[in-house]
Structure formats: structure tokens, C-alpha cells
Amino acid sequence: MTDGPEDTQALVLRARSGDKLAFELLVSRYEHGVYIHMLSKTGDPERSQEVTQDAFITAYTTLARLEKPASFRSWVIGIALNLSRRRKKEVANLDLLEASAEKRESGALAAITNEKVDAVRRAIAELPENYRDALLMHYFDKQRGKAIGQELGVSEGAVHMILLRARKALAEKLQAFAPE
Amino acid sequence: MSGREELELLSSRFFDGDLTAQENARLEAALAADPELRELHADLMRAHQGVAMLASAHPLPQDFTRRILAALDQDTAAQAGTGPGAVIHQLPKRHWTTLIAAAAAVVLAIGLVFGASYLSENPPTVAPPVAKGGEKPVIGPEVVQDTRPRAEVVALSSGAMRLTDGAGATSQQTSVTGQVILPATVQAPADAHVLVRVGGGTAIVPPGATVRLSDVDADGVPNLESVDGDLYLESGDKQVSTRVNNVRLSLRRGGMTLRRTENGVVAEPSFGFASIGSSQVSFRQSALINGDTFEVSPCPNPVLDDWAVEGRLDAIKLQLRDVLGAEYPKFEQTLGKSLESMLRGILANPSEAATNSRMLHFFVKHGWLDDRPESERQAMRNIADIIGQGTTDADVPVPVRQLFAQLEEELKKNPDAIRDFARMMREALERRGDHHRKRGG
Numbered sequence: 001m002t003d004g005p006e007d008t009q010a011l012v013l014r015a016r017s018g019d020k021l022a023f024e025l026l027v028s029r030y031e032h033g034v035y036i037h038m039l040s041k042t043g044d045p046e047r048s049q050e051v052t053q054d055a056f057i058t059a060y061t062t063l064a065r066l067e068k069p070a071s072f073r074s075w076v077i078g079i080a081l082n083l084s085r086r087r088k089k090e091v092a093n094l095d096l097l098e099a100s101a102e103k104r105e106s107g108a109l110a111a112i113t114n115e116k117v118d119a120v121r122r123a124i125a126e127l128p129e130n131y132r133d134a135l136l137m138h139y140f141d142k143q144r145g146k147a148i149g150q151e152l153g154v155s156e157g158a159v160h161m162i163l164l165r166a167r168k169a170l171a172e173k174l175q176a177f178a179p180e
Numbered sequence: 181m182s183g184r185e186e187l188e189l190l191s192s193r194f195f196d197g198d199l200t201a202q203e204n205a206r207l208e209a210a211l212a213a214d215p216e217l218r219e220l221h222a223d224l225m226r227a228h229q230g231v232a233m234l235a236s237a238h239p240l241p242q243d244f245t246r247r248i249l250a251a252l253d254q255d256t257a258a259q260a261g262t263g264p265g266a267v268i269h270q271l272p273k274r275h276w277t278t279l280i281a282a283a284a285a286v287v288l289a290i291g292l293v294f295g296a297s298y299l300s301e302n303p304p305t306v307a308p309p310v311a312k313g314g315e316k317p318v319i320g321p322e323v324v325q326d327t328r329p330r331a332e333v334v335a336l337s338s339g340a341m342r343l344t345d346g347a348g349a350t351s352q353q354t355s356v357t358g359q360v361i362l363p364a365t366v367q368a369p370a371d372a373h374v375l376v377r378v379g380g381g382t383a384i385v386p387p388g389a390t391v392r393l394s395d396v397d398a399d400g401v402p403n404l405e406s407v408d409g410d411l412y413l414e415s416g417d418k419q420v421s422t423r424v425n426n427v428r429l430s431l432r433r434g435g436m437t438l439r440r441t442e443n444g445v446v447a448e449p450s451f452g453f454a455s456i457g458s459s460q461v462s463f464r465q466s467a468l469i470n471g472d473t474f475e476v477s478p479c480p481n482p483v484l485d486d487w488a489v490e491g492r493l494d495a496i497k498l499q500l501r502d503v504l505g506a507e508y509p510k511f512e513q514t515l516g517k518s519l520e521s522m523l524r525g526i527l528a529n530p531s532e533a534a535t536n537s538r539m540l541h542f543f544v545k546h547g548w549l550d551d552r553p554e555s556e557r558q559a560m561r562n563i564a565d566i567i568g569q570g571t572t573d574a575d576v577p578v579p580v581r582q583l584f585a586q587l588e589e590e591l592k593k594n595p596d597a598i599r600d601f602a603r604m605m606r607e608a609l610e611r612r613g614d615h616h617r618k619r620g621g
Contacts, residue, residue, distance in 0.1 A: 020249070020252075023249075023252075024245060024249055027245050027248050027249070028245045031240060031244055031245060031248070032235075032239075032240055035238070035240055036234065036235070036238065039238055045238055049240070049244075052240075053244075053247065053248050053251065056248050056252075057248065057251055057252055060252055116230065116233060117233055117234055117237040117238075119230075120230040120231065120233060120234045121234060123230070124231070124234070135231060138196070139231045139232070139235060140235065144196075144198075160189055160192065160193055161189065163192055163193075163196070164188055164189055164191075164192035164224075166227075167192055167195070167223075167224045167227040167228065168220075168223065168224070168227070170227035170230060170231070171223035171224060171226050171227040172223075174226055174227065174230050
């Protein structure tokens with residue numbers, strides 16, 4: 001997708017005036033990035049899906065309160081983080097049960113890949129915020145240099161540099177998986 | 181910016197896929213000459229592949245956006261200010277582990293049938309799952325120099341379907357594979373679905389309904405037409421055409437339900453690209469076809485009918501029944517229900533169906549079942565085909581495709597890896613077998 005924040009802003013304004021298709025476009029553009037952001041924080045796919053869904057619903061009903069329409073993505077992530085924090089306590093016990101069930105149900109291939117996937121998830125969570133945002137926007141929101149730059153408030157050239165540094169930092173954290 | 185920094189940036193941008201030919205050439209030359217840059221490039225690749233793996237391990241369900249919008253509709257309709265907590269139940273209750281884990285689970289579950297020593301110490305000797313068709317029509321006498329059009333047809337049902345070919349010959353059987361003289365009709369039994377595949381299209385015919393196989397548009401590619409009852413039609417990469425009265429419908433990489441109502445035939449695309457007459461229609465729309473006219477209207481909450489999924493499930497069960505023979509009822513009692521429930525979820529989601537189908541093909545191709553009879557390998561391939569009906573490689577998420585490519589590379593370097601995997605799989609199967617034995621299965 002090549003649409004940038006100007007389009008995001010326009011979509012938010014359209015959605016505010018009741019255009020559901022505009023909101024649908026916003027959801028389909030940012031849902032995976034928001035979900036992975038939450039997953040990197042919680043490590044729980046199911047709960048991350050729930051809060052992602054509910055964050056978009058809350059966003060829709062409170063869209064009028066968004067001061068900077070171009071920052072829609074980070075605003076939704078903020079809502080998702082709040083929802084997640086609120087629910088963390090009430091589902092803590094349930095999580096323990098689910099985690100053990102998950103382990104029982106994992107297949108052989110999952111066992112091969114899970115360790116690395118988990119390491120990547122943890123490594124992304126530990127990255128500096130602008131590195132993490134740039135990576136998630138790039139890989140999951142399918143945004144490119146200019147659009148990412150406008151969201152982060154930097155030039156397109158700086159985005160390439162941030163992505164380089166983010167990849168270096170990530171590779172460093174994944175050193176254990178480097179071939180010998 | 182120094183020359184070194186520029187090269188590092190090129191190395192990073194390489195993974196964005198947006199280097200010009202000139203930049204690519206410059207990077208290649210630098211990589212060939214500079215071991216440190218090669219090391220950095222390998223590091224960046226590790227990071228890139230790690231994120232790609234995360235994406236493949238944690239995709240969102242394909243209908244996630246639709247679920248959010250449906251939940252929004254409910255929320256708006258309620259107008260009760262119940263807050264976001266009220267819609268949590270919109271999400272599926274089953275665990276969403278990962279696409280890959282799901283695929284591995286299907287391999288495990290289906291693998292129980294093929295490698296399940298717990299069912300029988302001596303696996304049944306099985307006949308080929310479907311009869312091989314040759315030049316001779318599958319029914320009726322062979323007429324020398326018969327010029328009537330024929331088509332290669334696969335039809336599967338868990339009951340006896342009625343096949344009538346263009347020469348008027350009829351038969352009742354559970355599976356048909358081979359040449360059929362057109363135009364032909366297939367009538368599903370009263371209590372079972374039929375899966376029919378012809379000319380790049382696949383139809384699920386619900387119990388009691390009839391489908392016609394004919395070359396409607398005389399382009400040499402046979403079509404599937406609803407004659408009586410409802411019909412679910414799917415296409416892969418090739419465009420598949422059908423018609424209702426004189427209204428032409430076509431489908432590419434998608435699915436469409438044709439439902440007969442008092443007011444006419446309702447056509448509802450469930451995914452992919454569809455056109456009705458000269459109008460493009462999406463999965464959020466439906467068309468009411470009455471006589472030779474039609475009207476397109478919004479269809480906000482399209483749901484794939486259960487029978488469209490059940491038909492494929494029946495066809496899979498038929499393959500399993502052929503493999504297990506007398507042991508099938510025991511399998512159905514122990515694992516049948518959990519496999520069914522897993523398959524239902526997978527069949528209703530093109531992305532999962534495509535991934536699982538290719539995963540099964542992948543394992544068979546790499547010798548996972550090499551110690552089993554060819555008939556079982558063929559049954560596994562048939563099951564993979566049925567699961568993947570109507571999907572194409574494009575339905576497999578890009579990161580998953582990348583993972584397959586990586587696995588292929590790994591296997592080239594280490595052909596024994598598949599044996600290790602088979603061993604792990606077998607151990608997992610045995611553990612599950614023990615588990616089910618303990619539960620009295």
C-alpha cells in the first residue's frame with residue numbers, strides 16, 4: 001500500500017462524517033500492525049486479537065476526539081494498550097490455563113518455529129520505540145519510506161536509516177539463531 | 181554520508197525490494213568484494229526473515245476486518261453504550277495459534293489415519309481411493325469415433341450420487357474420476373453432498389440438488405450450472421463461468437453461492453472476484469436474478485453456508501474411509517469430531533485452506549509417507565486437493581510462502597531433515613494415540 005498519512009487523515013475525516021467504507025480502509029490498513037504491536041507486548045495472540053478488535057471499535061465511536069487525524073495508527077495503539085492493561089488483571093488466571101493448553105496442542109512444526117518466533121516477538125518489544133514503529137509500519141501496515149516518515153516526523157531518508165538500525169538491532173538480539 | 185554508510189543502506193533497502201537495477205549491481209559488486217558487508221547483509225537478512233516469520237506465525241484471520249465491522253454494526257445498533265467489552269464474543273472461541281501450527285495440526289490429525297498404529301497393528305489393505313479413468317467414458321459403452329464433447333470429471337460423495345451422461349447412460353456411485361460425455365448431470369443423494377470438479381471449477385452440491393456439466397459458452401471449457409436446488413461454486417486461477425437463465429456469471433479466485441428463493445436465484449460471492457452480467461460484484465454484495473434480469477444489492481454480513489463446507493468435509497471423509505476401511509468407525513469415534521471441527525474452520529478460510537493444502541502436498545512430496553502404500557499417498561494428495569479447492573498460491577500469505585521456500589532450501593542441504601521430521605511426527609502421533617487410548621478410544 002502506498003497511501004500515506006495525508007490519505008489517512010482524509011480517511012479519518014471521512015469516517016468522522018459517517019463514511020463506514022473509509023473506516024474499513026483504515027482498519028484493513030492498520031489492523032495487522034496494531035495486532036503485532038499488542039502481541040509484542042502481551043505475547044498472547046488471542047488477547048491481542050481481542051484488544052485490537054475492541055480498540056478499533058472504541059476508535060470508531062470516539063473518532064471525534066482524535067486531535068491529529070494523521071496519527072490515527074498510534075492513537076489506536078494507545079487505546080489498545082489501555083484496554084489491554086485494564087483486562088490484564090481479570091484474565092491473568094485464565095491465561096495460565098490457556099498457556100498450558102496451547103503447549104499441549106502445539107504441533108511438531110510449531111515446536112520447531114515457536115522458539116524463534118517468540119524470540120523475534122520479544123526482540124521487537126525491546127527495540128527503541130521509533131525502531132519498532134518503523135519496522136511494524138513497514139512489514140505489517142505495508143507502508144513505505146515517505147508515509148512512515150510522515151508518521152514518525154522524519155524525512156524519507158531518515159526512515160531508511162532507522163530501518164537499517166532497527167534491523168541491525170534486531171539481528172543482534174537474534175544472534176543465537178545465526179548460522180555457525 | 182560515507183561510502184560505507186551508503187552501502188549499508190543499500191544492503192538494508194535490498195530487503196524492501198525497491199533498489200534500482202543500478203543500485204542492485206552496486207550492492208552485488210560490493211558484497212562480492214567486502215566480507216564485512218557480507219556479514220552485515222547476513223545479519224540484516226536474519227532480522228528480515230525473523231519479522232517475516234513472526235508475520236507468518238501470527239496472521240490475522242482473513243475476515244478480521246469484516247468481524248470488526250460486524251461488531252461495529254451491532255454496537256451501533258444497540259446504542260446502549262455498552263462499551264467495547266460487549267463484543268468480545270465476536271471473536272472465535274477456538275484458539276488462534278498460528279497458521280503454521282494449524283497446518284501442522286492438520287498434518288498431525290490426518291496423519292493419524294495414515295500412520296496411526298494405535299488403530300490397528302496391521303493397517304488395512306486398501307484399494308485405490310478412486311477408480312482411474314481412461315479414454316473410455318466412466319459410464320456407458322465406448323463408441324468408436326464418438327465426437328460428442330467429453331470432460332475430465334472428478335465427483336466425490338459419501339453417498340451414492342446419480343450421474344447421467346450426454347449419451348443418456350446413468351449410474352449410481354460414490355466416486356467418479358474420468359471422462360464423461362457432455363452434457364451430463366450429477367444429482368446428489370438425499371442425505372449427502374457431492375463435490376464435483378470440472379474445467380477449473382469446483383461445485384459443492386447440497387443433498388438432493390442437481391448440477392449440470394456442459395460447455396455453456398462453447399469455449400471448450402466445461403461449466404457447472406445449477407439445475408435444481410442450491411449450488412456453491414469455486415474457482416482457482418482460471419475464470420469459471422456459469423449461468424442462471426440467460427444471465428452469465430463468472431468467478432476468478434473465489435467462491436459464490438447460488439441459492440434458489442421464491443423471488444429468484446440469489447448469487448452471493450463469498451470471496452474473490454465475481455461478475456454477474458456486466459457488473460462486478462464483491463463479497464459484500466448479492467444479486468437477485470429473476471428471469472433474465474438481475475439486481476445487485478448490499479449484503480452486509482455474507483456467511484458461507486454450512487453445506488458448502490460440509491460438502492468438502494464429506495469428500496475428505498470419503499478418502500479417509502477408503503484408507504481405513506473397517507477401522508473408519510473407530511477413527512470417527514475417537515478423533516473424527518476434533519478433526520471435523522478443525523477442518524470446518526480451515527475450509528471456511530481461503531488463506532488457511534491454501535496453506536494447509538500446500539503443507540500436506542509438501543510433506544507427501546518430500547517423502548513423509550514413503551513407507552506407506554501409494555494408495556495412501558494418493559489419498560493424502562486427494563485430501564490436500566479438496567482442502568485447497570478454489571484457492572491458489574496467491575492465497576497463501578507471502579511470509580508462509582517464504583517459509584516454504586526456506587524449508588525447501590533446508591531440505592536440499594539436509595535431505596535427512598524430513599526423516600527427522602517424520603520421526604518427530606510419529607512420536608507426536610504415538611503420544612496422541614496413547615492419549616486417545618487412555619480416554620477409551
